[in-house]
Amino acid sequence: xxxxxxxxxxxxxxxxxxxxxxxxxxxxxxxxxxxxxxxxxxxxxxxxxxxxxxxxxxxxxxxxxxxxxxxxxxxxxxxxxxxxxxxxxxxxxxxxxxxxxxxxxxxxxxxxxxxxxxxxxxxxxxxxxxxxxxxxxxxxxxxxxxxxxxxxxxxxxxxxxxxxxxxxxxxxxxxxxxxxxxxxxxxxxxxxxxxxxxxxxxxxxxxxxxxxxxxxxxxxxxxxxxxxxxxxxxxxxxxxxxxxxxxxxxxxxxxxxxxxxxxxxxxxxxxxxxxxxxxxxxxxxxxxxxxxxxxxxxxxxxxxxxxxxxxxxxxxxxxxxxxxxxxxxxxxxxxxxxxxxxxxxxxxxxxxxxxxxxxxxxxxxxxxxxxxxxxxxxxxx
Numbered sequence: 001x002x003x004x005x006x007x008x009x010x011x012x013x014x015x016x017x018x019x020x021x022x023x024x025x026x027x028x029x030x031x032x033x034x035x036x037x038x039x040x041x042x043x044x045x046x047x048x049x050x051x052x053x054x055x056x057x058x059x060x061x062x063x064x065x066x067x068x069x070x071x072x073x074x075x076x077x078x079x080x081x082x083x084x085x086x087x088x089x090x091x092x093x094x095x096x097x098x099x100x101x102x103x104x105x106x107x108x109x110x111x112x113x114x115x116x117x118x119x120x121x122x123x124x125x126x127x128x129x130x131x132x133x134x135x136x137x138x139x140x141x142x143x144x145x146x147x148x149x150x151x152x153x154x155x156x157x158x159x160x161x162x163x164x165x166x167x168x169x170x171x172x173x174x175x176x177x178x179x180x181x182x183x184x185x186x187x188x189x190x191x192x193x194x195x196x197x198x199x200x201x202x203x204x205x206x207x208x209x210x211x212x213x214x215x216x217x218x219x220x221x222x223x224x225x226x227x228x229x230x231x232x233x234x235x236x237x238x239x240x241x242x243x244x245x246x247x248x249x250x251x252x253x254x255x256x257x258x259x260x261x262x263x264x265x266x267x268x269x270x271x272x273x274x275x276x277x278x279x280x281x282x283x284x285x286x287x288x289x290x291x292x293x294x295x296x297x298x299x300x301x302x303x304x305x306x307x308x309x310x311x312x313x314x315x316x317x318x319x320x321x322x323x324x325x326x327x328x329x330x331x332x333x334x335x336x337x338x339x340x341x342x343x344x345x346x347x348x349x350x351x352x353x354x355x356x357x358x359x360x361x362x363x364x365x366x367x368x369x370x371x372x373x374x375x376x377x378x379x380x381x
Contacts, residue, residue, distance in 0.1 A: 032253035058226030061156030291328030
């Protein structure tokens with residue numbers, strides 16, 4: 001009897017299907033107070049924990065400093081280091097008062113060695129003062145959509161400061177903006193080691209990136225570490241595989257390397273980038289009023305690739321906001337309307353729908369020729 005019961009238990013176990021997808025998609029347990037994984041291309045959130053909680057972010061602040069330096073600065077500029085910049089405490093690239101250094105080398109010092117002195121020198125050079133630069137930081141944050149962020153310093157030093165904060169979501173959004181708009185950003189944050197000249201010395205500065213993910217994680221290509229007693233250990237990381245870049249943020253995480261690897265592994269394993277829309281793909285045709293042609297073909301203006309899980313593909317839908325007709329003249333590439341990409345009935349993005357060809361307006365000569373042609377066709381009939 002016991003043998004029969006044992007056999008039945010084993011048989012039942014073997015015949016029970018194992019839902020691997022459901023197992024992989026179980027909520028992760030991580031130590032970070034807040035965390036996120038965002039797809040860089042689409043902006044879709046693949047993992048989240050307390051992503052709207054306002055927290056100090058230490059030197060991950062320097063992502064915004066780098067972004068603004070690329071947007072407003074000249075990489076070939078020579079920066080003269082002030083006494084104030086040279087005296088900033090914490091992590092440093094050992095700048096001296098009166099030292100002259102190129103902006104591009106300051107940016108490497110900012111991101112690889114997390115130089116607080118470099119951050120101050122950059123701020124003063126671009127805006128004339130740290131306070132003016134901080135105003136620019138906060139203005140840019142709002143432009144990007146990082147509404148729950150407030151900067152007080154360009155470095156992230158928060159000793160005696162209570163109003164310097166961001167959220168995991170905002171920090172991912174700022175990083176995504178930087179990647180989307182500046183190739184130099186991606187180049188700098190992925191650099192492992194760099195040697196830069198040291199003004200007045202016979203030897204150069206050696207910089208080594210503090211982001212261990214660049215050495216330890218497959219496809220890692222950025223971004224920035226951070227630590228203060230108030231913020232705890234923070235890490236914004238990025239990794240690219242199979243043409244897909246993911247951005248992760250962990251704030252106040254003791255095991256920040258382990259947390260980051262865990263949430264990136266989870267996201268790469270469970271979400272595959274699928275091309276939803278192809279640039280130039282035909283959408284439909286619409287009628288043209290007073291045009292030399294009756295119909296106008298409409299096409300998508302860009303590709304759209306969305307990371308989705310195995311069971312989500314059937315839930316992707318595309319709605320359209322398009323006119324029934326347009327009035328000539330119409331130029332090729334002219335925006336006619338939009339396609340609205342939805343997942344699980346939630347809007348993910350919009351893609352411009354544009355004219356696929358030129359359609360000229362009817363004129364007297366065209367109308368006359370059309371009348372003659374119609375008469376000839378009637379007579380031939």
